[in-house]
Amino acid sequence: MPININHIRTVKIEQEIKESPTVKTFMFKDPIAFRSKPGQFLMVWIPRVEELPMSIMFSSKQEYSAISIRKHGIGSTKLFDKKIGDILGIRGPYGNSFTVSKKLQKNVLLVGGGTGLVPLIRLADFLKRNNIKYTLIIGAKTKEEILFYNLAKQLVTNTQCKVIVTTEDGSFGIQGRVTDGILDIIKKENFDMIYTCGPELMMKNIFMISLENSIPIQASLERYMKCGIGICASCCINDKIVCKDGTIFDQKQLSKMSEFGKVFRDKSGRKSRY
Amino acid sequence: MRDTSTFYYQQKNSTGSDILSIDFAGINLRNPLLLASGFLGISQEIFNRLYRSGIGGIVSKSISIDPMEGYKGPTIISTNEKSYLNAIGLSNPGAEAFSEEISNNLTPLIVSLVGSSEKDFPTLIKKFDSLNILGYEINLSCPHVAKMGMEVGDDPNLVTKIIRTVKNITKKPVIIKVGVGSTDVVQLAKTIQDSGADAITAINSIRAMAINIETGMPILSNKIGGLSGASIKPVGIRCVYEITKKVDIPVIGCGGIFSWEDVIEYIQAGACAVEIGSVIGNKGINIFQQITRGLLKYLNKKGYKNIMEVHKLAHKY
Numbered sequence: 358m359p360i361n362i363n364h365i366r367t368v369k370i371e372q373e374i375k376e377s378p379t380v381k382t383f384m385f386k387d388p389i390a391f392r393s394k395p396g397q398f399l400m401v402w403i404p405r406v407e408e409l410p411m412s413i414m415f416s417s418k419q420e421y422s423a424i425s426i427r428k429h430g431i432g433s434t435k436l437f438d439k440k441i442g443d444i445l446g447i448r449g450p451y452g453n454s455f456t457v458s459k460k461l462q463k464n465v466l467l468v469g470g471g472t473g474l475v476p477l478i479r480l481a482d483f484l485k486r487n488n489i490k491y492t493l494i495i496g497a498k499t500k501e502e503i504l505f506y507n508l509a510k511q512l513v514t515n516t517q518c519k520v521i522v523t524t525e526d527g528s529f530g531i532q533g534r535v536t537d538g539i540l541d542i543i544k545k546e547n548f549d550m551i552y553t554c555g556p557e558l559m560m561k562n563i564f565m566i567s568l569e570n571s572i573p574i575q576a577s578l579e580r581y582m583k584c585g586i587g588i589c590a591s592c593c594i595n596d597k598i599v600c601k602d603g604t605i606f607d608q609k610q611l612s613k614m615s616e617f618g619k620v621f622r623d624k625s626g627r628k629s630r631y
Numbered sequence: 632m633r634d635t636s637t638f639y640y641q642q643k644n645s646t647g648s649d650i651l652s653i654d655f656a657g658i659n660l661r662n663p664l665l666l667a668s669g670f671l672g673i674s675q676e677i678f679n680r681l682y683r684s685g686i687g688g689i690v691s692k693s694i695s696i697d698p699m700e701g702y703k704g705p706t707i708i709s710t711n712e713k714s715y716l717n718a719i720g721l722s723n724p725g726a727e728a729f730s731e732e733i734s735n736n737l738t739p740l741i742v743s744l745v746g747s748s749e750k751d752f753p754t755l756i757k758k759f760d761s762l763n764i765l766g767y768e769i770n771l772s773c774p775h776v777a778k779m780g781m782e783v784g785d786d787p788n789l790v791t792k793i794i795r796t797v798k799n800i801t802k803k804p805v806i807i808k809v810g811v812g813s814t815d816v817v818q819l820a821k822t823i824q825d826s827g828a829d830a831i832t833a834i835n836s837i838r839a840m841a842i843n844i845e846t847g848m849p850i851l852s853n854k855i856g857g858l859s860g861a862s863i864k865p866v867g868i869r870c871v872y873e874i875t876k877k878v879d880i881p882v883i884g885c886g887g888i889f890s891w892e893d894v895i896e897y898i899q900a901g902a903c904a905v906e907i908g909s910v911i912g913n914k915g916i917n918i919f920q921q922i923t924r925g926l927l928k929y930l931n932k933k934g935y936k937n938i939m940e941v942h943k944l945a946h947k948y
Contacts (some may be wrong), residue, residue, distance in 0.1 A: 363709030363912075401706070404848050408704025417730075432703070448709075457701045464892060484641065570841040584707040588670050595677035601915065626673040626700035626724040 363586060365402055365446040371421075373441055380472060381437055382425040387447060390422030394454030395480040396554075396577055396605050398402065399424065400585045402446030403439070407432030408583040412475040412554075412599070414448060415482050417506070425504075427472045441578055451585045452604045455480050455552055455575055457461065462489050466548045466572075470496040470535050470555025470565055474504050476577055477554055482513050491495050492519045494557065496535025500528035536562045548572050558631055561618030564611055576611060577604045581624055591626065641661065642942070650930055651923065651938050655881035656804040656829040658765050660739055660778040661876035662687035662926070663894065663938060664919050668743040668808065668887055669693070670716075671916075673724060675732050682738040683922035691729070691739055693745035693770040695779070696754050698725035701911040703852040708841060713889055714860030715909050716841050718775040718853035721745055736763050745770045747778045749792040750878065757792040759854075766803040772810030772835035772918075774857040781838070785812045787822045794826035803849050806883065810835030810857075811866060820874040832906060833870045837863050843935035859934060861887045868900045872945060875901025877943060891925030899944040 368385035375381055380428040390399055393413050401411045403425060408431050408586075413425035428437035431463065455476070457465075465484065470475040474495060484491045502524075509520045522530030523538055531538045536559060543566070553563045554577040567574035579601045580592035587601030594616045597603060611617055620628050647811055651662035651756040659689060672675050672692035683712060691792050699732060701722025712717050721738055723745075724731065742764050744755045756767070773780025783789050790807070797805050807823045809816055822829055836857025841850050849855075867886025875882050884902030888894060889910045910918050 361712060362711060365705070365708065368844065372874075395892055402705055402850070404843070404846055405704070407852070408706075418752065436745060445841065446850075475901060506947055516757075583701075583704065583719065584912070585724075586707070586709075586912045587915060588715075588908065590671040590674060590677050591722070593671075593674045596674070596680040598671070598677070622673075622724075624700040626692075627698055627728045 360389065362450065363448055365448050366448050370441050370443050370445065374626055376425060376503050379502075380422050380425055380504055382429045382446070383439065384416055384418065384421050384423045385445065386420055388420045389421045391416065393418050393422070396454040397450035397452050397474045398604065399447045399449040400451065402438070403432060403436045404444065404446065409433060409436065410585060412539055412577070413474075413479065414475050414517045415478045425472055426473050429533045431514050449585060451600055455605055456607070457483065457487070457489065458560035459489070459626070461486060462550050464490045464546060464548055465550040465552060466542070467491055467493040468496070468535055468539065468551060468553040468555070469494070470559045471504065473553075473555030474575070475554075477552060478505050478508060480552055481509065481518075481574065483514060485512055490517050492521065492542065492544070493541065494535055495520065495522045496559070498525045499521070500524055503529060513521070535559060536566065539563065539566060541603055543570055543572070550575065553577070557621075564608075564617070567608065574608050574611070575605050578606060579604065580621060590591065591622070593622065647673040650859050650936065651926060653715040653904055653939060656766070656806070658679070658688070658804055660687040660904065661902040662923055664922060665741070665883065665904055665906045667780060667906035668770060669719065670911055672743070673729070673732070678736070678738045678740060681916060681919070684866070684916050685836065685923050687739070687904070688741060688765065689751065690741045690768050691733075691743050693721055693725050693773065694723050694726055694729045694755065695721065695745050696726050696751055698728065699723055705850055705852060708850050709912070710841055710858065710862065712863040713909070713926060714887075715912060716856045716858050717836065717849065718851045720853065721773055721776050721779060721797050730758040733751050733764070741766050741768050741909055743768045743770050743808070744781050745773065745795070747783065749789070750794040752793060752894045753800055756797060760801050760803065761765070766806065766829070767801070768795065768806040768808050768832060769797065769881065770808050770835070772812065773806050774810060774812075774836055774838040775853055775855055781810055781812045784809055784819065785814045787819065790819065790822055791826040792851060794823065794828045798827045804829040804833055807831065808832040811837050811932035812931035817877050820878045823879045824880050829882065830881040831874060831878070832885055834863070834867050834876055834886050835873060837866065838937055842880055843927060859886070861885050861889055864893060867907065871897060871902050872900040875943060876946065882908050891922045893928060894922060894926060895941060898938065899941050901943045901946065903942065
């Protein structure tokens with residue numbers, strides 16, 4: 358009988374990596390998530406605490422998968438505090454994935470802010486294996502908040518691909534927000550796609566830049582999520598259900614979303630403004 | 632919006648009357664498929680999308696006076712391929728925000744309401760009565776929230792008080808959603824009819840539980856939830872059949888509908904319309920169009936002019 362991905366599977370944390378003072382990566386054996394597509398997510402059960410949607414992180418080990426957690430609220434802090442040997446539940450993978458066409462994509466730009474880099478690292482690995490040239494921009498507030506820099510550098514070794522870091526305080530790489538240096542980079546290269554994930558206002562800015570420069574874009578959106586399977590609509594943005602129709606939307610879809618970068622719904626479903 | 636849908640016209644049969652159109656308790660729908668309360672039910676733009684995708688009508692999430700955040704996750708889990716266990720905790724944006732959300736509604740929308748006593752309902756009805764909605768469904772059967780839902784439905788005096796209060800202040804149809812609680816559902820249905828309600832929806836999800844055997848822990852954060860989907864369909868069929876044997880007001884069938892065959896079965900059991908939800912988790916929003924196509928094919932093959940010709944067929948035997 359095929360495995361029902363909607364059933365919670367328990368996994369044991371086998372390895373942890375401290376990425377920054379507030380971000381950790383946990384690795385666990387799960388062949389299903391290992392085979393997921395870049396941009397897909399898992400619903401992660403922190404037993405008797407909470408269940409959170411988490412983008413699937415890159416794992417170099419066969420049959421293994423990973424998640425990266427920023428401690429933020431009660432649930433994510435409890436997850437962050439888990440140790441090697443602890444049990445988590447997962448279901449999924451859910452959602453669509455970044456679309457990559459070998460014919461159309463010859464040189465692409467990846468722009469990530471904070472833990473938004475998680476799906477982009479998996480995408481970078483996918484692009485590398487398919488010999489597609491990319492430039493990855495890693496945005497962070499400070500040097501110590503930079504995520505996955507060593508891993509990203511490792512992935513671009515012996516390739517034409519590049520990693521660029523921006524920090525808001527200028528303590529590493531280019532000083533400024535991730536969107537500040539992007540125009541110079543776009544003018545120098547001939548990108549045929551932008552992939553982005555991160556804070557929504559950052560993505561909205563990159564979306565505007567993509568329109569002005571006539572470069573197609575795919576953005577992975579985040580909304581408060583409950584079911585992960587498209588039945589509760591807690592995660593809706595306009596008439597789209599983020600967990601099922603997304604989480605990745607293209608330029609045409611984003612252009613029609615009046616709520617993109619403006620409105621989100623809280624846990625009760627009430628609309629709030631960014 | 633209702634008349635510009637090309638899909639609407641595609642359903643007309645040769646005589647010009649709608650083969651799937653139904654009429655009950657003063658509510659006219661282009662087909663008997665309603666979105667069950669609790670699913671996808673908070674956004675006007677999603678309602679519009681559902682209507683474009685071929686649904687007959689929509690029942691909103693249950694709305695309370697104040698916004699409710701609901702329980703922590705997990706709130707929905709799958710118990711088998713076609714069944715789900717949920718304890719969402721009646722999360723909803725509250726009457727104020729939701730009435731604003733649907734202020735320009737053009738879809739056939741029924742607003743589901745939830746309250747802990749009859750005193751909540753005048754405030755709720757006041758928020759919605761002037762809007763373009765078909766009527767109300769009162770949730771007296773949520774199986775996992777204390778003092779709201781099933782605990783109300785299990786108290787016949789409170790049920791009567793709520794129905795009389797609501798009927799006194801609105802002219803719109805009032806539907807009562809019942810579940811399988813400690814009060815016999817047929818007895819409850821009689822009470823509902825005698826108290827003046829216009830229709831009944833049967834059934835809500837059934838109180839149930841799941842445990843993760845690796846840890847021994849209840850999976851839902853609320854431990855107990857409501858079971859929906861294919862597992863409960865035979866219970867729903869039985870309730871609709873028994874209720875419609877004893878009660879004359881229309882009954883909307885609900886519970887585990889995954890296909891056009893299930894819709895026919897509910898209508899043969901005595902339902903005048905159906906509510907559909909869990910299947911969306913398996914097949915997505917476009918399932919409504921698929922079910923409609925199946926129904927039309929079946930009805931045409933059998934030579935029926937309207938779907939209600941199979942209504943209560945099982946009662947003959």
